[in-house]
Amino acid sequence: MLQVKKKINDDFFSKVYQVTKCIPYGRITSYGAIARYLGSGRSARMVGWALNVSHINQEFIPAHRVVNRNGLLTGKHHFGNSTTMEQLLVNEGIIIVNDWIINFEEKFWDPGTELK
DNA sequence: ATTCTGACAGCAA
DNA sequence: TTTGCTGCCAGAA
Numbered sequence: 335m336l337q338v339k340k341k342i343n344d345d346f347f348s349k350v351y352q353v354t355k356c357i358p359y360g361r362i363t364s365y366g367a368i369a370r371y372l373g374s375g376r377s378a379r380m381v382g383w384a385l386n387v388s389h390i391n392q393e394f395i396p397a398h399r400v401v402n403r404n405g406l407l408t409g410k411h412h413f414g415n416s417t418t419m420e421q422l423l424v425n426e427g428i429i430i431v432n433d434w435i436i437n438f439e440e441k442f443w444d445p446g447t448e449l450k
Numbered sequence: 451a452t453t454c455t456g457a458c459a460g461c462a463a
Numbered sequence: 464t465t466t467g468c469t470g471c472c473a474g475a476a
Contacts, residue, residue, distance in 0.1 A: 346472075346473080347473090364458085364459090365457075365458050365459080366458065366459055366460095369458080369459085369471085374471065374472075375459085375460095375471090376458085376459065376460075376470055376471045376472095377458090377459095377470090377471045377472055377473095378457095378458035378459055378471080379456060379457085379458050379459085379470090379471065379472070379473090380456095380458090380471075380472050380473065381457085381458075382456070382457035382458060383456060383457080383472080383473065383474080384457095384473095385457060386456075386457060387474090397457080400457080401457085402457075402458060402459080403458075403459065404458095407457090408457050408458080409457030410457085411457080412457055413457095419457095
């Protein structure tokens with residue numbers, strides 16, 4: 335059918351939510367890692383897009399644990415207050431200085447490796 | 451229907 | 464090395 339309405343519930347977004355919700359406490363990952371895990375390595379933008387609408391989701395999505403591959407809190411501005419994301423991460427043991435995750439590699443959590 | 455944008459990432463110059 | 468463009472997919476105007 336032409337009008338096959340894609341259900342967001344079973345879409346790329348949902349996968350992003352699943353993976354994101356699987357991120358353990360005190361761990362972080364990158365958009366690219368998630369995108370790669372989903373099969374589209376270069377569709378990292380979609381991951382960010384999904385997280386953008388994740389706040390509409392009923393479940394709490396630890397989107398603050400998802401940063402770009404540089405370990406920079408690029409999406410901190412989308413958490414209401416610019417400090418919310420940083421606060422949450424710092425609260426989980428992530429060391430952040432000037433929006434940069436110092437122990438990024440240390441706390442990095444790869445869905446493709448950790449999750450299966 | 452077409453165009454632009456978007457919480458990225460990779461590659462080229 | 465740094466800067467900039469392109470690719471990716473989906474949604475909004």
